Amino acid sequence: xxxxxxxxxxxxxxxxxxxxxxxxxxxxxxxxxxxxxxxxxxxxxxxxxxxxxxxxxxxxxxxxxxxxxxxxxxxxxxxxxxxxxxxxxxxxxxxxxxxxxxxxxxxxxxxxxxxxxxxxxxxxxxxxxxxxxxxxxxxxxxxxxxxxxxxxxx
Amino acid sequence: xxxxxxxxxxxxxxxxxxxxxxxxxxxxxxxxxxxxxxxxxxxxxxxxxxxxxxxxxxxxxxxxxxxxxxxxxxxxxxxxxxxxxxxxxxxxxxxxxxxxxxxxxxxxxxxxxxxxxxxxxxxxxxxxxxxxxxxxxxxxxxxxx
Numbered sequence: 001x002x003x004x005x006x007x008x009x010x011x012x013x014x015x016x017x018x019x020x021x022x023x024x025x026x027x028x029x030x031x032x033x034x035x036x037x038x039x040x041x042x043x044x045x046x047x048x049x050x051x052x053x054x055x056x057x058x059x060x061x062x063x064x065x066x067x068x069x070x071x072x073x074x075x076x077x078x079x080x081x082x083x084x085x086x087x088x089x090x091x092x093x094x095x096x097x098x099x100x101x102x103x104x105x106x107x108x109x110x111x112x113x114x115x116x117x118x119x120x121x122x123x124x125x126x127x128x129x130x131x132x133x134x135x136x137x138x139x140x141x142x143x144x145x146x147x148x149x150x151x152x153x154x
Numbered sequence: 155x156x157x158x159x160x161x162x163x164x165x166x167x168x169x170x171x172x173x174x175x176x177x178x179x180x181x182x183x184x185x186x187x188x189x190x191x192x193x194x195x196x197x198x199x200x201x202x203x204x205x206x207x208x209x210x211x212x213x214x215x216x217x218x219x220x221x222x223x224x225x226x227x228x229x230x231x232x233x234x235x236x237x238x239x240x241x242x243x244x245x246x247x248x249x250x251x252x253x254x255x256x257x258x259x260x261x262x263x264x265x266x267x268x269x270x271x272x273x274x275x276x277x278x279x280x281x282x283x284x285x286x287x288x289x290x291x292x293x294x295x296x297x298x299x
Contacts, residue, residue, distance in 0.1 A: 008265060008267075009265075015267065016267075097267075100261065100262055100267075100279070101267070101268060101279070102278060103278075104279075106277070106279070107277075110268055
């Protein structure tokens with residue numbers, strides 16, 4: 001419990017801090033996303049050191065859904081969907097940063113603040129594994145959250 | 155066995171939360187006034203108990219009973235105060251209050267990033283979890299008429 005709570009509290013302070021800085025536009029989540037990106041980029045080095053190379057993109061996504069997610073959020077992604085054309089949807093039915101917030105639609109307007117870091121985290125992780133992508137999140141009813149990954153092909 | 159109502163105060167005396175289940179008689183004053191009155195009384199009892207104690211008091215004030223109800227008091231090291239009114243036959247309230255603190259307050263208020271320290275709680279999930287916990291407890295009992 002202790003180390004998890006520290007991560008949670010630090011995360012919520014980072015959210016407050018990046019969004020309350022002077023001169024920053026309101027609802028500008030890009031700083032938060034970038035912090036997530038660099039964190040994800042670095043953490044992947046450590047998480048994959050015992051792993052062989054991934055077969056393909058789907059294999060990489062599976063790694064994100066299982067090992068990556070359970071190291072950071074102590075649970076796996078509940079549902080992974082793909083159209084096999086570079087779009088992946090990762091669904092977490094009890095997303096860590098939202099579970100204490102609400103179990104319905106109260107505070108829904110605050111939800112984007114608490115998912116931006118994680119979008120960056122996923123994007124950074126994938127970037128270091130050689131996949132350039134755009135990650136967005138969608139919250140309809142808390143604490144469930146869907147992450148949409150759009151792989152950018154060149 | 156039945157649970158009437160619950161007050162949660164912080165160390166400065168702010169009423170952070172008030173919950174009511176089977177309260178049969180209202181005080182006739184506003185909730186704000188009632189909370190002030192309650193906090194004032196608890197504050198006095200606390201200092202009275204520690205001054206008058208003939209031996210070294212360990213935990214200080216724990217509860218009082220009248221012929222109709224009992225008021226249970228739990229103060230945690232951070233100064234947060236939980237006050238629960240039950241009928242006067244209920245037992246094991248201390249553990250019950252401890253659990254409300256560790257399982258519900260810490261989980262759904264302290265760990266909720268949208269709660270500002272020292273302000274009343276407005277989160278629906280806290281209210282829902284507290285209601286659920288109280289109603290599941292054997293202390294809740296049937297509604298007395």
